[in-house]
Amino acid sequence: MSDKKYITIALPKGRLQEQIADYLKNVNITIKEESRKLDCYDHVNGYRFLFVKNSDVPVYVNYGVADLGVSGSDVIYEGDFEFLTLLTLPFGSTRICVAGYEKDRDLYFNTVNKSIYSKDLRIATKFTRFSRDFFLSKGVAATLIKLTGSVELAPILGLADYIIDLVETGTTLKENNLTVIDEIGRTEVRIIANRSLYKLNYKKIDDFISKVKSLSKE
Amino acid sequence: MKINKALIHTPPGSKPLYMEEAKLRGLIRNKLTGFFENWSFLPVETPTIDYFDAYSKFLSDKQKKGSMRFVNRDGDIVILRNDITLFAAKSLIARASESAGTMRYYYADSIVRCQDNDAPTEYYQIGCEIVGEDFTLEELETLTILFESVKFMGLSGTVLHIGDISFYQKLFNGVVAADKVSAILDLIRLRDLKNLNILLKELKLPAETVADCLSTASFIGNKGDFKKLKLSDNGERALSDFRKLVAALETLGYGDEIVIDFSELPELDYYNGIIFHLYAEGIEMPLVSGGRYDLLFNEFGLNRNAVGFSFWLYPLEKLLMGKLNLGEDKSELVKITESDLSGLKRGAELAHSGKKVEISY
Numbered sequence: 264m265s266d267k268k269y270i271t272i273a274l275p276k277g278r279l280q281e282q283i284a285d286y287l288k289n290v291n292i293t294i295k296e297e298s299r300k301l302d303c304y305d306h307v308n309g310y311r312f313l314f315v316k317n318s319d320v321p322v323y324v325n326y327g328v329a330d331l332g333v334s335g336s337d338v339i340y341e342g343d344f345e346f347l348t349l350l351t352l353p354f355g356s357t358r359i360c361v362a363g364y365e366k367d368r369d370l371y372f373n374t375v376n377k378s379i380y381s382k383d384l385r386i387a388t389k390f391t392r393f394s395r396d397f398f399l400s401k402g403v404a405a406t407l408i409k410l411t412g413s414v415e416l417a418p419i420l421g422l423a424d425y426i427i428d429l430v431e432t433g434t435t436l437k438e439n440n441l442t443v444i445d446e447i448g449r450t451e452v453r454i455i456a457n458r459s460l461y462k463l464n465y466k467k468i469d470d471f472i473s474k475v476k477s478l479s480k481e
Numbered sequence: 482m483k484i485n486k487a488l489i490h491t492p493p494g495s496k497p498l499y500m501e502e503a504k505l506r507g508l509i510r511n512k513l514t515g516f517f518e519n520w521s522f523l524p525v526e527t528p529t530i531d532y533f534d535a536y537s538k539f540l541s542d543k544q545k546k547g548s549m550r551f552v553n554r555d556g557d558i559v560i561l562r563n564d565i566t567l568f569a570a571k572s573l574i575a576r577a578s579e580s581a582g583t584m585r586y587y588y589a590d591s592i593v594r595c596q597d598n599d600a601p602t603e604y605y606q607i608g609c610e611i612v613g614e615d616f617t618l619e620e621l622e623t624l625t626i627l628f629e630s631v632k633f634m635g636l637s638g639t640v641l642h643i644g645d646i647s648f649y650q651k652l653f654n655g656v657v658a659a660d661k662v663s664a665i666l667d668l669i670r671l672r673d674l675k676n677l678n679i680l681l682k683e684l685k686l687p688a689e690t691v692a693d694c695l696s697t698a699s700f701i702g703n704k705g706d707f708k709k710l711k712l713s714d715n716g717e718r719a720l721s722d723f724r725k726l727v728a729a730l731e732t733l734g735y736g737d738e739i740v741i742d743f744s745e746l747p748e749l750d751y752y753n754g755i756i757f758h759l760y761a762e763g764i765e766m767p768l769v770s771g772g773r774y775d776l777l778f779n780e781f782g783l784n785r786n787a788v789g790f791s792f793w794l795y796p797l798e799k800l801l802m803g804k805l806n807l808g809e810d811k812s813e814l815v816k817i818t819e820s821d822l823s824g825l826k827r828g829a830e831l832a833h834s835g836k837k838v839e840i841s842y
Contacts, residue, residue: 327765347744348673459767461672462642462742462760465701 269309270467273329275317275338279355279452283333286354290474309467321346321455330460330468337429337450341392346455349472353479355452359393361386361445362436363418363425371425371444375401387417388427397427397447415439494595494602505798508805509634510589510607513792516633517587517609520626525586527568533560536567539777541748547595563594565606566774566789573612574781583613588791608771608791612778616786620755620773621729623788627769628735630792631759636800638762641738642701644745645726646772647754651719652693656686663750669698670746689713697743704731707741726755751777754788764796812837 274280274294284294293305294312302313313329321342324332331349337359339346361371373379375398384405388394391409398405408423415435417423429450430436430443454472461468491497498506514524533550540548540563549561562568565588577584587609596602609626611619624641631639646666653662661684668677677698681691693716700710704727712720730736745756754773761768771790778785813831815838817824824840831838 325765346671348671348676351675456672457765459760459765462740462758463640463762465740469701 269311271311271329273313273320273323273332276314324457332455335450350454352452357429357450359448360430360443362441385423386425387423394427513607522585522587522609530559533558549593561593605794606791610789612787641759642740642742643757644743645723648719701742704736768796812839817842
């Protein structure tokens with residue numbers, strides 16, 4: 264059993280980080296981000312928090328830099344690493360949707376649900392692994408175009424017929440004259456662990472998980 | 482024509498070992514395999530390439546995807562060795578079917594597999610296996626050799642997490658369909674208790690079975706905690722062999738080196754008894770994997786018991802770098818010149834007598 268002093272937890276920078284910090288305050292866990300610093304310590308509880316790019320959380324956990332990570336299931340899936348899934352947080356759940364112009368709705372459903380082939384669907388997305396598996400499961404030929412930001416531009420500029428993206432309120436879609444065509448999944452925020460590091464520090468990690476779990480009814 | 486500079490490097494996942502690294506690997510290999518030979522194990526060499534179809538039913542989708550396959554000139558799909566236990570089992574089928582005795586063998590070789598989203602990578606494994614009939618104390622013997630190997634290699638800060646897949650197999654026998662058992666075990670392996678709860682509810686299992694499954698799936702602790710774990714009568718019956726094994730490990734003095742952990746489960750379907758991984762401080766992957774796998778031989782058409790383990794060399798080398806004596810003994814410097822080559826003869830004398838020599842000119 265390890266006697267290491269701090270459990271290292273990778274957090275995604277941005278809005279989710281703020282939500283997590285607010286949430287953990289309720290069990291007296293402090294995440295205090297100082298300007299430009301890449302990490303912070305909660306010396307009282309023995310936690311070190313790393314602030315990393317959302318899509319990098321699984322990488323830091325996989326390679327053992329962090330014992331734990333907080334990440335969206337979409338990001339974990341795209342990362343294609345295997346982790347222990349210790350807890351699902353009761354916030355941050357979002358829809359994964361196919362969106363496009365209203366005029367293209369029939370083409371999509373004819374192809375996906377009725378197997379009426381007119382042409383290969385062209386889809387722009389950040390979530391290529393998820394999208395590939397979705398269309399493979401439907402037996403549909405789709406050309407996937409990987410984008411890393413502003414996916415909504417793809418139909419407007421003629422790069423793709425549809426996009427697959429996370430949709431919360433749909434406002435951004437609306438502003439770009441796009442609409443949700445199909446909801447094909449939901450993401451959730453999970454606490455993941457590196458298997459070996461968990462096994463070496465399971466008491467401290469389980470203690471952290473118990474504290475977080477006490478906040479929800481899960 | 483000069484070679485393109487980019488081609489001087491090896492592709493991602495493939496890595497040559499130079500000088501000290503290669504020497505360290507050789508030392509580890511000699512030390513560990515010598516130790517296995519002291520326990521009367523004999524070496525096996527498995528083929529590097531074999532027919533993919535012979536193994537495909539044993540591999541998970543992920544492992545199939547992560548294997549290196551190609552078509553040979555006869556049009557057969559062949560696979561590069563991606564698991565020595567599998568390749569060794571198949572190689573030994575003919576031998577095992579002729580002999581009723583117990584076989585103890587070891588190996589030290591490389592495998593190629595794509596573990597996660599990285600490129601296919603070459604790994605090196607050193608392990609030992611026992612194959613025979615009507616096992617009695619073979620699991621205990623295997624674990625003893627493992628604990629003593631760890632000691633023999635001078636490793637510290639390690640802990641063995643051990644579970645027993647046969648507990649779940651007995652618990653769900655006749656109650657849950659095989660594909661659902663796999664789904665349950667996957668969730669337990671990932672310690673995904675939320676989805677495990679959901680799945681168990683969906684399957685509408687007897688309350689007692691659900692309670693036993695959840696108690697063990699969430700359990701992780703030392704031998705003292707394990708004694709406090711209470712299951713239903715049915716659950717206790719399914720757990721009785723494992724409790725005996727843990728008690729025996731305690732008697733042998735290994736009790737403080739183990740953590741009982743029922744999420745230690747394999748990704749493959751041919752295991753049917755103890756499953757274990759050795760973890761080491763500061764290493765992000767297991768140092769040793771092992772378990773009981775009779776079902777593999779059964780699938781090959783032989784009624785045999787099998788148990789074994791293997792060290793993964795990448796983490797082992799990481800731990801032992803700088804700790805093993807690489808044999809940097811003093812060498813005798815022998816000078817030679819174009820007009821006086823007698824030093825080469827002197828060097829030969831030294832080398833033949835087992836001494837180190839360094840030629841200088």
